[in-house]
Amino acid sequence: MLWISVVGAGILGTAHALALSKRTDAAVVAICDLRLDAARALAMQVGAQAFSSVDEMLSHHAPDLVVVATPDAQHLQPTLCAIDSGVPNILQEKPLATNLTDARAIHEAVERSGVHLYVNYANRTAPLDIATCHTIREGLIGPIVYGDIRLDDNISVPTALWGARSRDWAGASSPAHFLLSHVVDLVRWYLHPAEITEVYALKQQRVLGYTPDLYDAYLLLDTGARVRIKAEWIRHMDELVEFYLSFSGAEGTLIYNKLPGFGTRSGWRANLSPTVTMEQLLAHQQLLARSGAHLRGVVDRGAPGDPHGPACGDRLPLALEAYDHPIGDPMALTHSVVDAILAGDPHPESWRGPGPLPNHVDGLKQSLTVAAIVLSAEKGQPVTLSDLA
Numbered sequence: 302m303l304w305i306s307v308v309g310a311g312i313l314g315t316a317h318a319l320a321l322s323k324r325t326d327a328a329v330v331a332i333c334d335l336r337l338d339a340a341r342a343l344a345m346q347v348g349a350q351a352f353s354s355v356d357e358m359l360s361h362h363a364p365d366l367v368v369v370a371t372p373d374a375q376h377l378q379p380t381l382c383a384i385d386s387g388v389p390n391i392l393q394e395k396p397l398a399t400n401l402t403d404a405r406a407i408h409e410a411v412e413r414s415g416v417h418l419y420v421n422y423a424n425r426t427a428p429l430d431i432a433t434c435h436t437i438r439e440g441l442i443g444p445i446v447y448g449d450i451r452l453d454d455n456i457s458v459p460t461a462l463w464g465a466r467s468r469d470w471a472g473a474s475s476p477a478h479f480l481l482s483h484v485v486d487l488v489r490w491y492l493h494p495a496e497i498t499e500v501y502a503l504k505q506q507r508v509l510g511y512t513p514d515l516y517d518a519y520l521l522l523d524t525g526a527r528v529r530i531k532a533e534w535i536r537h538m539d540e541l542v543e544f545y546l547s548f549s550g551a552e553g554t555l556i557y558n559k560l561p562g563f564g565t566r567s568g569w570r571a572n573l574s575p576t577v578t579m580e581q582l583l584a585h586q587q588l589l590a591r592s593g594a595h596l597r598g599v600v601d602r603g604a605p606g607d608p609h610g611p612a613c614g615d616r617l618p619l620a621l622e623a624y625d626h627p628i629g630d631p632m633a634l635t636h637s638v639v640d641a642i643l644a645g646d647p648h649p650e651s652w653r654g655p656g657p658l659p660n661h662v663d664g665l666k667q668s669l670t671v672a673a674i675v676l677s678a679e680k681g682q683p684v685t686l687s688d689l690a
């Protein structure tokens with residue numbers, strides 16, 4: 302049985318606690334929130350004890366895992382407190398921190414203590430994100446030349462999502478910290494082992510005033526790939542979130558309309574490199590089905606009379622296309638962390654998705670890139686990450 306404490310009884314803390322309390326091999330024993338009423342209400346739902354300070358909570362309980370789900374700018378104190386108290390495992394919400402000083406302090410404390418710290422970059426578990434990662438890493442569209450990723454929030458997020466606290470919450474964060482943290486992690490995960498070396502960014506701050514409206518950044522990777530990433534939280538739209546991704550490889554193209562809006566539909570399709578054979582396509586298809594990505598193989602003969610014909614000489618161009626668009630369980634990474642701890646293998650090479658579970662090193666690299674984006678937008682100049690490291 303794994304004993305768990307949750308810090309932060311807001312939107313994400315509640316989601317973690319409710320998901321974990323349904324497990325038969327884990328128990329949520331304590332909930333902590335500066336707002337004791339919120340802690341009490343959640344503790345009541347999951348049969349736990351409520352506290353208003355992390356110190357007090359950890360003086361009463363010695364959990365196997367602490368989940369830190371405090372606002373973006375308030376991750377440092379609970380995470381360091383848990384590390385100093387000897388908690389062996391921490392699952393911390395993204396971003397690792399909203400400034401490099403905090404991010405480095407967490408990274409150093411993890412290295413020093415040997416604690417296992419995971420960061421909840423939850424997109425890594427979505428079936429079609431796994432399919433995107435697999436397609437890119439396996440070279441199915443050739444070396445990546447360019448990417449374009451847009452993750453946008455409804456204006457209700459920075460103005461109303463956290464009630465009367467919204468202005469302060471969003472003012473202590475930004476679309477770079479709240480949204481681009483996800484995107485930067487995905488870029489590093491999809492394009493592994495490539496790393497981001499330089500960013501050139503701009504921002505706008507004309508609508509909200511207390512926080513930037515948007516960031517728009519070009520990332521340069523050490524492979525020469527360029528990825529444009531953009532996040533705004535001033536959209537007047539029906540959906541809460543829109544998320545669109547595309548990658549141009551030297552030999553193919555992948556388009557993933559993850560959370561669509563404004564009349565577009567969900568979609569995922571990769572037009573593959575002409576070097577990919579039908580046998581290989583079937584093998585990739587079967588492998589990805591195990592991660593919940595149900596893809597059909599497409600043989601594209603081109604439009605009748607198309608003067609350009611199939612673009613691949615005598616071989617018909619192949620594609621993979623999703624025929625459903627499961628969002629996946631938003632708490633899948635949380636469950637993977639618990640499974641890994643219970644199995645006594647805190648860093649399994651294989652969980653649901655490719656690569657190890659995201660940890661403090663991923664968190665620091667994400668924070669470094671976001672810090673470079675913020676600095677570049679302020680200076681109006683490119684920023685090299687090694688200058689900040």
Ligand SMILES: NC(=O)c1ccc[n+]([C@@H]2O[C@H](COP(=O)([O-])OP(=O)(O)OC[C@H]3O[C@@H](n4cnc5c(N)ncnc54)[C@H](O)[C@@H]3O)[C@@H](O)[C@H]2O)c1
Pocket residue numbers: 308309310311312313314333334335336339353354355370371372373374375378379394395396421422423424463470479
């Ligand atoms: N992984 C994801 O997909 C995902 C999605 C959305 C949000 N998030 C992240 O989850 C985190 C929490 O977001 P939220 O929307 O739940 O925020 P929230 O404001 O709803 O909840 C945070 C709670 O933490 C409490 N708190 C603040 N400082 C504290 C402290 N030192 N000790 C104890 N409690 C404290 C606040 O009172 C609040 O109740 C953020 O970092 C956010 O970016 C992650």
